[in-house]
Amino acid sequence: MRRSYIVMQTLPAIEFPLIGNSLAIGLFALLHILLAGLGVGFMILAPLAESVGETRPWLLEAARSMTRFTIVTYTASLVLAVIMVDLFIGLFPLTNAHLFNRFRYPIFVAMIAFLLQLFALYSYYHYWEALRARSPHIHRMLGFLAASLILIWVAVLDGIGSYMLTPATGDDAWSRLANPTWAPLVVHRFLGNLVMAGYVVAGYAAWRLSAARGEDVDYYVRLLKAGLLVGFIMLMIQPLSGLFYAMAVNASAPEAYRQLTQGPYQPWIYAQFLLIGSLFLGSHLWLQNALSTGKPGRWSAVAAGLFALAMVLSVGHPDLRRMWTFALVALSAVALYRSRTLFTDVSPAEWHRRPVIRHLSTALAVVAVLTYLTMGIIRETARRPDTVRNVISLQDEARQPAMDRSGAQVDAHRQPRQGSEKLHGP
């Protein structure tokens, strides 16, 4: 036994070949949140669509399709999360042990919520007809229940994620969960899920329109408009929730905030605002092209383009950037208001089957997805060179097969920050 134990203690730290540890986890994390973000967005939208669908039957089909997507991608998303956690355990054992140790009770609650959600969601989809035949109200409630339960799961995971950036020093898991950036992150991600879900629905509808026939054309045109409307409205709210989130990060971890906005990771912020600007501009162009009357006019798209450009160029100057961002939001609200007939009138379907509309919708879906992923990257990058800010660094992880050490304590005596940066760099 002793012989074996010695061998265990001398095991080297694992280094993921070619791409390194951080990127390996990052890739699986991004794949996971892509599916999970869409799934959560659809789980929220489906019962809402079903509720409205009592008077607009096409929305019932839309609700069912969104749920089908969630069901089909569900397991893949979950397994991607498992692989991500697998990599996390093997490559960042200190951080993994620390987080699971510190959040065990919230994790129990999240797991129970997730299990109940599983039953609710599968019953919601697989007994769609049977339950609706008995009581549409009960069926809808089941959908809302599944959405509520998944939000509990997301809220706990957001708590752990936000703790890694702004760790609270509370005595119990719940106070750590309620760290300074938790609530803003929950709201920001909630809206982000809906932005992505809306634009992806529009992109999907546009793609299907190219080959649709008969009644399907009407359905996909309606779906296209509804998806874009949801995505665009949520996009207009996002800068406000993003502002609260950024302020919370700035107040709790100013070093991290500076590192992002003015430091070595600034290109990511440029990329993010470029994508956000593209979403706004693209949506304006879509409205302009979709309206057969010509309203809201070319001036709106040109102004949106100029505002978006100004927003991107002023990334390094937060106050100026915010001014341009909210100007863009105000302009978008006006443009959307002027285009309101588009979403209420039955305009000719052929008008929306034009390549410009289809390609623009598809491009917006891709940009929305990229924006969502970029935001995830930025949040993770802000912590570097720590894995849990000011608690565990990348250097701590690389230094040791920690859990093999006698006592297996997460290291309290961290090396100076400079050492970490030298080792891993930006």
Next chain:
Amino acid sequence: MGLEALNMPMMYGRVAIALAALSHSLFATLVVGSAVIGAVVATLAYVTDQPRYRRLGGMIAFVLVLSTATISFLGVSFIFTLNIFWPRFWHKIFRIMFWPFVLEGVLFLGEAVFAYLWYYLWVWSSLAGWRRRVHLAFGWLAAVCAVVAMFFIDITASYMLTPHPPDSAWANILNPTMIDLDLHRWFGNLTWAGFALAALCGAAFLRSQEEEERRFYRWAGGVCFAVGFGALLIMPVIGYQYLLHVRYAEPQAFHTLMLGARSWLFDLVALLYGLIAVLGSSYILRILRSCSEPGSVVRLIMPSSLVVLVVAWVVFAMPYQLQHVPVFSRLTDAAINPFGKMQPNKYFAIAALVFFGLLNWILFLRSFAGHASWWKTGGASGQDRASQKILIAIAGCVMLTMVSMGWVRETARAYNGYLVYGVMTLEDERATYEGRPAP
């Protein structure tokens, strides 16, 4: 900053992990078994173009999808439970078996993706020839991914019991019981999935109102039962080899299971195995009676075969070390039951179980042939329903057997205080619970 102690008895953590592990393994094995059976049935559907095979394939695909969804949640639960209750063990084993764990995860992802494509593109696949071939490929890809994923997880499972020698990655992977465990699981999964699917068909039969539906479920239940029963008969041969390698690699663990304090668990497995063989044979007997002529040889052989099986079952399940059987030890002062001796009594018993079980199985397979096959005509209504109830009872027994077998393997280590045999002890994890440094 240290890890916060859980401040609870270690037994709570052990129970939590046991529950998570057993529920996880129950569905994981069902996924692997039903993926393989489903792919074979889908191939038969493709080759024969018979609607009943296609329908059975669809049913298995649905079971596979639901099981895959369940196992993905249970997998997350299991990982989280290990992270919380046994962090030292978990991080240590993960560092040793990093690549098998990661590859297992990736292959399970493959299984999930292909299984979902297989099920949710069912209608799409019925349109054209090339689509049917692609669809069939999805079924097989799901099965291959599931089987290879199982191979990777078996590396860790077998390593934990027989981790010799510890200084080489390849030696750890191909440890003394790796191949035996993998083979044992192959057939164990086919047994469990076959009987579980047969039980689902039995339940569907009992709910069916139309004769056409009942005919299909009668046939489908029989087919799945044949798979499960056939695989069951191979299990003792592989199990013998498996135990033989445990004996050579970790004699202490072997002794604990066969003659020591946990020998009653092995007797429990033997009891359940024999019960499955007897129940399965009684199902066959009912089927064959309903379709054979009154004076036929089958009617003569089957009752005799069943009697032999019952006797063999009793002998096989008899405990040898009476003082280790929890309740029995209070009823008698005798330490040893000579009839429960392995050599030669139980060897004869297991040989009889396998031989006569095989005979019954062959007779059952033969009964599928012919125009007036039993599944088309059915028996008397009451008898027909009772047969389906037997299928459900068998699945219940198999489920208990699977859980018991998992318990047997784990307890072989845990009873002697090990998490990884000779490498890491339960005591090493005590610091997680009491907040003191690990020894």
